[in-house]
Amino acid sequence: MSGREPGSTVDPTSETDGAVDAVCFDLDDTLCRYTQSGAEVLERAFDRAGVGRPWSIDDYYDGYRNYLEESTDIVDLRRRCFADLAVAAGHDRETGRAVADAYADLRDREAVELVPGARDVIDALAAEYRLGLVTNGAPEMQRTKLETIGLDDRFETVVCAGYDAPAKPAAEPFDLALEALGSTSERTVYVGNSLRSDVAGANAAGLRSVWVPDGEAVPETPDPPPTYRLETLAELATPPW
Known part of the structure; x- marks a missing residue:
C-alpha cells in the first residue's frame, strides 16, 4: 500500500502534491x-x-537487556528484573514483583500527561483525516498511556x-499503519x-514528515530533513500541507 519501490525513500525536501487523507502520530514526547x-x-x-531503597534506577537500566529474550512483554521483563534485583539486595522475589507492579502503575497512569494542545489537534484533524499511531514501545505500556x-x-x-514490526526508523511499522488505514504513503503525513x-x-x-522538536537543542540543518517543521504541536490544528 505504500506506493514505493522496496528499499526506496522519498526526498522530503521535494515539492509534494496530492490530497492527504491520513495522519499518523508518534506517542512519547509528541502527544x-x-x-x-x-x-x-x-x-x-x-x-x-x-x-527501603534496595536498588537504583541505574541498576534496572544496566540489567534489563539481560531479560529481553526470555520475557513475553515489558511487564514480564520488569518483574523478572526487579525480582532478581530484590534477591540480590536480600529481599524475596515477591517483593521485587510488587515493586515492579507499583512502578508500572505509577509510571504509565500517574506520571504521564498530554502535551499542551494535543487534544485540540487530534479533535481538529479527526474531523477531516483518518488517524493512526505508530509508536516504539510495548503494547501494554503504550495502550495504558493512551488510556x-x-x-x-x-x-x-x-x-x-x-513488537508488531521492527522498531522505527524501519519502514515496516509505517507500512502496517498504511494498510490498516487504507491509505498510501503519498497521502499520509x-x-x-x-x-x-x-x-x-x-x-x-515515503510519508511526509512533520517534525515538532521536544525542547532540546535544535540543529540549524536538521538531519534527516523533515518535510515540515513546527515549533509546537498546537500549530498542527492548521495543517501545513
Missing part, C-alpha cells in the same frame, strides 16, 4: 510526556511496596513498533518529535 523521571517513579514504587491521557479511542490503528526515529522512519516509508 504525551512523563512528569517524573524513572528514578522518581522508582522511589515512589518502593514506598508503595513498603521497602491515561484519554486518547485510547481516537486512532483507527495503533502500531507498536518493536507522520508527526513526531525525533529526527532519528520519526523523521527518518517516515522518510524511509
Whole structure:
C-alpha cells in the first residue's frame, strides 16, 4: 500500500502534491510526556511496596537487556528484573514483583500527561483525516498511556513498533499503519518529535514528515530533513500541507 519501490525513500525536501487523507502520530514526547523521571517513579514504587531503597534506577537500566529474550512483554521483563534485583539486595522475589507492579502503575497512569494542545489537534484533524499511531514501545505500556491521557479511542490503528514490526526508523511499522488505514504513503503525513526515529522512519516509508522538536537543542540543518517543521504541536490544528 505504500506506493514505493522496496528499499526506496522519498526526498522530503521535494515539492509534494496530492490530497492527504491520513495522519499518523508518534506517542512519547509528541502527544504525551512523563512528569517524573524513572528514578522518581522508582522511589515512589518502593514506598508503595513498603521497602527501603534496595536498588537504583541505574541498576534496572544496566540489567534489563539481560531479560529481553526470555520475557513475553515489558511487564514480564520488569518483574523478572526487579525480582532478581530484590534477591540480590536480600529481599524475596515477591517483593521485587510488587515493586515492579507499583512502578508500572505509577509510571504509565500517574506520571504521564498530554502535551499542551494535543487534544485540540487530534479533535481538529479527526474531523477531516483518518488517524493512526505508530509508536516504539510495548503494547501494554503504550495502550495504558493512551488510556491515561484519554486518547485510547481516537486512532483507527495503533502500531507498536518493536513488537508488531521492527522498531522505527524501519519502514515496516509505517507500512502496517498504511494498510490498516487504507491509505498510501503519498497521502499520509507522520508527526513526531525525533529526527532519528520519526523523521527518518517516515522518510524511509515515503510519508511526509512533520517534525515538532521536544525542547532540546535544535540543529540549524536538521538531519534527516523533515518535510515540515513546527515549533509546537498546537500549530498542527492548521495543517501545513
